Amino acid sequence: MQHTQTIALARSLLAEGRSGEVARMLSPLIEPLPAGSAPADSPQPILRALLARVRLLRQGDVSSAYRLLKPLDVSTLREHLSPAVRAEVALWLGWLHAWPENLEAERTRAFNLLAEAERFFHQELNTAGRCWVQLGRALAYLTIDEYALALQALDEAAALKERLPDLQADGWIQDLGVQAALLTGRYHRAERALRQLQALAERTGDTLLKGRALAYQALLKHVQGGAPAEILATVEAAEALLSGLVPLPHLLWLARAARLAALRRQGHWREIDRLLQRWSGSDARLVAHPILLEAAELALLREDFTTCEQLLERMLTTPAPAQSRLLATRAALLQARHFLRRNQLARAREWADRAHRTAQELGLEPLILEALLVQAQIALAEKALSQAQMLLQQAEVFSNYFSLLPWAAWRFWLLGERLQAEGQPDEARAHYVQALSAYSLLGDRYHTAQMQLAVAQLVRSTDSAQARSLLEAAAQTFEALGVASRGQQARHMLQHLPHQASPAALAPESQLGNVLARAALSVELVAEAWLQVLEQLWPDRWLAVFQHTPEGEWTSIRAHGEAPAPLSFPSPDKPQTYQDGVAWLQLRALPGPVFFMAARVAEIEYADWQAIVARLRPWLPVVALALDHALLRARQFGELANGHAPEDTQPSPLEDLVYASPTMRALVNQIYRVRSSHSPVLILGESGTGKELIARAVHATSDRREAPFIAFNCANVPPELIDSHLFGHEKGAFTGALQANPGVIRAADGGTLFLDEIGDLPLEVQPKLLRFLQEGEIFPLGARRPVRVNVRVIAATHRDLEALVREGKFREDLYYRLNVIPLYVPPLRERREDIPVLVRHFLNTLRPPGAPAVSITSRAMEALMRYDWPGNVRQLRNEIERALVFVASEPAPTIDLKDLSPVVQRAQRDATAPLVRSAIDSSQPLEAILADTEKALIEQVLADHRGRISAAARALGLTRQGLYKKMKRLGIDPGRFQHRRASTNPTATS
Numbered sequence: 001m002q003h004t005q006t007i008a009l010a011r012s013l014l015a016e017g018r019s020g021e022v023a024r025m026l027s028p029l030i031e032p033l034p035a036g037s038a039p040a041d042s043p044q045p046i047l048r049a050l051l052a053r054v055r056l057l058r059q060g061d062v063s064s065a066y067r068l069l070k071p072l073d074v075s076t077l078r079e080h081l082s083p084a085v086r087a088e089v090a091l092w093l094g095w096l097h098a099w100p101e102n103l104e105a106e107r108t109r110a111f112n113l114l115a116e117a118e119r120f121f122h123q124e125l126n127t128a129g130r131c132w133v134q135l136g137r138a139l140a141y142l143t144i145d146e147y148a149l150a151l152q153a154l155d156e157a158a159a160l161k162e163r164l165p166d167l168q169a170d171g172w173i174q175d176l177g178v179q180a181a182l183l184t185g186r187y188h189r190a191e192r193a194l195r196q197l198q199a200l201a202e203r204t205g206d207t208l209l210k211g212r213a214l215a216y217q218a219l220l221k222h223v224q225g226g227a228p229a230e231i232l233a234t235v236e237a238a239e240a241l242l243s244g245l246v247p248l249p250h251l252l253w254l255a256r257a258a259r260l261a262a263l264r265r266q267g268h269w270r271e272i273d274r275l276l277q278r279w280s281g282s283d284a285r286l287v288a289h290p291i292l293l294e295a296a297e298l299a300l301l302r303e304d305f306t307t308c309e310q311l312l313e314r315m316l317t318t319p320a321p322a323q324s325r326l327l328a329t330r331a332a333l334l335q336a337r338h339f340l341r342r343n344q345l346a347r348a349r350e351w352a353d354r355a356h357r358t359a360q361e362l363g364l365e366p367l368i369l370e371a372l373l374v375q376a377q378i379a380l381a382e383k384a385l386s387q388a389q390m391l392l393q394q395a396e397v398f399s400n401y402f403s404l405l406p407w408a409a410w411r412f413w414l415l416g417e418r419l420q421a422e423g424q425p426d427e428a429r430a431h432y433v434q435a436l437s438a439y440s441l442l443g444d445r446y447h448t449a450q451m452q453l454a455v456a457q458l459v460r461s462t463d464s465a466q467a468r469s470l471l472e473a474a475a476q477t478f479e480a481l482g483v484a485s486r487g488q489q490a491r492h493m494l495q496h497l498p499h500q501a502s503p504a505a506l507a508p509e510s511q512l513g514n515v516l517a518r519a520a521l522s523v524e525l526v527a528e529a530w531l532q533v534l535e536q537l538w539p540d541r542w543l544a545v546f547q548h549t550p551e552g553e554w555t556s557i558r559a560h561g562e563a564p565a566p567l568s569f570p571s572p573d574k575p576q577t578y579q580d581g582v583a584w585l586q587l588r589a590l591p592g593p594v595f596f597m598a599a600r601v602a603e604i605e606y607a608d609w610q611a612i613v614a615r616l617r618p619w620l621p622v623v624a625l626a627l628d629h630a631l632l633r634a635r636q637f638g639e640l641a642n643g644h645a646p647e648d649t650q651p652s653p654l655e656d657l658v659y660a661s662p663t664m665r666a667l668v669n670q671i672y673r674v675r676s677s678h679s680p681v682l683i684l685g686e687s688g689t690g691k692e693l694i695a696r697a698v699h700a701t702s703d704r705r706e707a708p709f710i711a712f713n714c715a716n717v718p719p720e721l722i723d724s725h726l727f728g729h730e731k732g733a734f735t736g737a738l739q740a741n742p743g744v745i746r747a748a749d750g751g752t753l754f755l756d757e758i759g760d761l762p763l764e765v766q767p768k769l770l771r772f773l774q775e776g777e778i779f780p781l782g783a784r785r786p787v788r789v790n791v792r793v794i795a796a797t798h799r800d801l802e803a804l805v806r807e808g809k810f811r812e813d814l815y816y817r818l819n820v821i822p823l824y825v826p827p828l829r830e831r832r833e834d835i836p837v838l839v840r841h842f843l844n845t846l847r848p849p850g851a852p853a854v855s856i857t858s859r860a861m862e863a864l865m866r867y868d869w870p871g872n873v874r875q876l877r878n879e880i881e882r883a884l885v886f887v888a889s890e891p892a893p894t895i896d897l898k899d900l901s902p903v904v905q906r907a908q909r910d911a912t913a914p915l916v917r918s919a920i921d922s923s924q925p926l927e928a929i930l931a932d933t934e935k936a937l938i939e940q941v942l943a944d945h946r947g948r949i950s951a952a953a954r955a956l957g958l959t960r961q962g963l964y965k966k967m968k969r970l971g972i973d974p975g976r977f978q979h980r981r982a983s984t985n986p987t988a989t990s
C-alpha cells in the first residue's frame, strides 16, 4: 500500500478510536530522518506525527513520542514541509511541550506551536484540528496552573467536537474536564465528566482511559470523604490497569495520592513510609514534589517538626516540573500548620496569608477555603477572637463544601475552639462531639483521637466516666500511631481524673457517633441507627424516618411500630411540626431529598417529647451529614457505575441563572442562606447585571415559591400614578378611577414583590411604603380601613442609594428598612469567567427552535472576554442575538470576530491589532464599517437606557427626531431594548 493510502486509513481508524491498530500499522514504516533536513515530499514527518499521537494519547509514552518528533522540533526544518503536514507536526509537538510528564518541555513553546497549528486549521476549516488544538491548550493551561483558561479551552473544544465523530477527542474532553473540575472544587461537574469518561473508555476499550477514570474516581471519593477501604480498592484497580502501561508515574501519582490519603486516615503511617521510599527511587524529578509534600504532612502529624521543616524547605526551593504554583500553595499551607503547631504564630500567619493569596490568584476554591480555615485557627491561637470570627464567616461563603465530611469535620472543630475561647464550654462540647462523629464517619483515626481529647478536656470535671473512656481511646490511638506527646498528654489527664464512685451509665446518644459512623454506608442504615437510639429514649411508640423527594413524593425509609391510620405529612420546609398526634422533626434539608423523623406523641406528652428533641439537637447536624454521605455514596456507586444521570449541580429553581465565577457562586450561596428569612432584600448592581434574575432566584428558593412573584418598575410608571399602582384604589377614589384596583402589593399577597429601580420611587410615596414594611398593612386610596398583606419585598437599584439619602431624595429610614439583607451583583467586567458560559447559554437559548447549533471561534470569544460590557449581561445578550442573525444562513454557522459589533471587535484589536486588521481587510468597505460602528454605539446606548429614546438621545447629544432618523437608516428596532418596560405590567409567576 502507498503511504498516502496508509495515512488516510490511519486517520479514519484514529477517529473511530482504533489507535492500537494504527500503532501496529505505522511503527514498521518509520525510518531515520536524514540529518538536518526533512525533504518536502517525504511521508516520514506525517507518519511520525501520527505515531507520536498514538504513543502519547494511548500509552502515555512521552519519551517514545518525543523521540519521534524531536528531530522536527526546529521551525526552520518545519518550514520545508507542506502546510498541512507542518500543522499536524506542530500540533503534536505542541501537545508534547504541554504534557506534564515531559521534563524537557518548554511550556511557552507549547502555546506557540499550538497557535502555529491553529492558523492553518482555521484557514482550512479543519474542525478536528482546531478541537485538538484547544485540547492541547487546555492541557498546557492545566500544567501551568491557569485553571480558568483551561476550563474555557475545554468548553471551546467541546463546542467544536459537537460536529465531529471523534471518540478519542471526546475522551480527552472528559478527562481534562474531570481534572480541572476536581482541582477547582466543582465536584458535580467532575462526577458528570467522569461518568462520560467511563462510558467512553468502555466503548473504546481504551485501557489508559479506563485507568485514568479509576484514578480520578479514587481522588473524587477522597475529596468527598469516601470510606478509606473503598478508596483503596478503587486505587488498586486503577494501578493494575495503569502500571503495565505508563512508563512514567505522573498519572499513577493521581491514584497514589488517593491511596496515601486513605492510608493516612486509616492510620497506616508505616505503610506510607514504605511506599514513599519505594516510589522515590524511580523518576525522582517527576514525583519529588508530591512525595516531599506527603512526607512533610506525615512528619507534622508525628510532631517531628525538624524533618517537616526541612522537607518543606527543600520543596519550596526546587521548582516543580508541572503545576508548580499549586504545589507551592499546598506547601505554604503545610508550613503554616507546622508553625501553628509549634506555637510560632507570627510565622504561621505569614505562611497562611501567602497561601491564601496564591490560592486566590489560582482561583482554586478548595485551597482558598483551606487557607481561610488555617488562618482562623491561627487567629484562635492568637486569641484574636473577632478576627477568627470574621474568617469563619468568610469561610461560610463556601457553605456548599460543608456538606462534605472532611470540611464539615474541620468546621465543627474550629467552631468548637471558637466557642471554648469565648467561654461557652457546653456549646463548644456539642461542636467537638459533632467533629468527633464526623471524623469517625470519615475513618480518620488521628483526628478522631484529637477530638476525643478535646471533648474529654471539657467534660473531665463534670462527667469523669465519659472523660475516662474518651481518654483511654485517644491514648491508645496516639500510641499506636507513634504520636508520643499526644499519647502522654492523654495518659497524664487520665491519671488526674477525679474518681467517681460508680461510673454513670453512658447515655444512649453518646454512642450515636459510632453507630452513625458505621451506618453512613446507606440511608436505610442511618435511619435504623437513629431509630434505635430514639427507641431507647422514647420507648413503645411508633417511630419512623421518611424521605420527601424533590418530585414531592413521601416514602417511609424505616419504621418501628404501627403507623397511625390516616397519616398527614408536614410541610417539607418546616424544621419541626406537630400535627394529629405526630411530631415531625427534619433531619436533612434541601437541596436534594429531605428527611424527617416522625414519632407518635400524645398531646399531654408533648413537653416530654420536646425535652428529648432538645437533648438530641446537637446530633442533628451529624445525622444530616451521615445522610449526605449515604446519598453521595449511592450516587457514586449506583449511578456512577450504571450511567444514570444524578441530580444536577445547579438546583432547579436557579436554572435560568448562568454563572461560573466564584463571586457569583458566593452570591448564590448567599441566596440559599437567606431562603428561609422573610426580611426585605436590597439588590444593588449596575444596569443589566441580572438583578431581576437574582430577585427571582430569591423567590424561587424561598418557601413562598408557590405564591406569586410580582415585578414592578418604579421608573416606568408616571410618578403621580405610582401610589395607586402600588397600594391600589377603590372605585371613584380619584377622577378617572372607574374601577377598583387591588394594586401590586395585594396582587403579591403570600408571595414576593420585586420593586425595581427603587431609587426612582417618589419621595411622597416613600412614607407609605415604609409604613407597609413596618406594619404589614396598606391603605388603598379611598379605602376606609387598612388591609393586611403578607408580602416579602425585594428592592433593586443601579443608583447609589446612600448618595440619594444624603441629597435628601431618599428617606433614610426607608433605606435602612429595605437594606436588611443586601445582595450585590458585580458588573460583568469584574467576573469575566462568566462570559464563556453566558455566551454558550445565549447561543443555545436564542437560536430559533430546530436551527443548527452555532459555534464561535476563539478569536470572537477572546474579544467578548476582553470587552468591558458597560451594559453588562443584557448587552452581551443583545450582542449574541445580533451575531446569530448574521450567521443564521450559513450551513455550519460559526460566529467569528467580524460578526461582532465594531466596539467589541475593537477590544480585540487593541490587544491584537493584526487580527482585526485581517477582519477589516477581508470584509467591508469603510462606509460599512462606519455604519456598523454607529449602529453598535446607538444600540449600546439604547441598551443602557432600556430603550428610552429621550434619555438615549440626550446621552448621544442628538435630538429625539435625529435619533429616530438614524435608527431608521441603520435598521435599529428600539423595541428590542425595552424588555423591562414590557415586564412592568404585574406578571404573576409561580
Ligand SMILES: Nc1ncnc2c1ncn2[C@@H]1O[C@H](COP(=O)(O)OP(=O)(O)OP(=O)(O)O)[C@@H](O)[C@H]1O
Residues within 6 Å of the ligand: 656, 657, 658, 659, 685, 686, 687, 688, 689, 690, 691, 692, 693, 694, 756, 797, 798, 838, 841, 873, 874, 877, 946, 980
Ligand atoms: N447570570 C445570568 N444568567 C443568564 N442570564 C442572565 C444572567 N444575568 C443576566 N441575564 C440576562 O440579562 C438580561 C438583563 O438581566 P436583568 O433584567 O435581570 O438585569 P437588571 O440588573 O435587573 O437590569 P436593570 O438594572 O436594567 O433593571 C436578562 O435578559 C437576563 O435574563
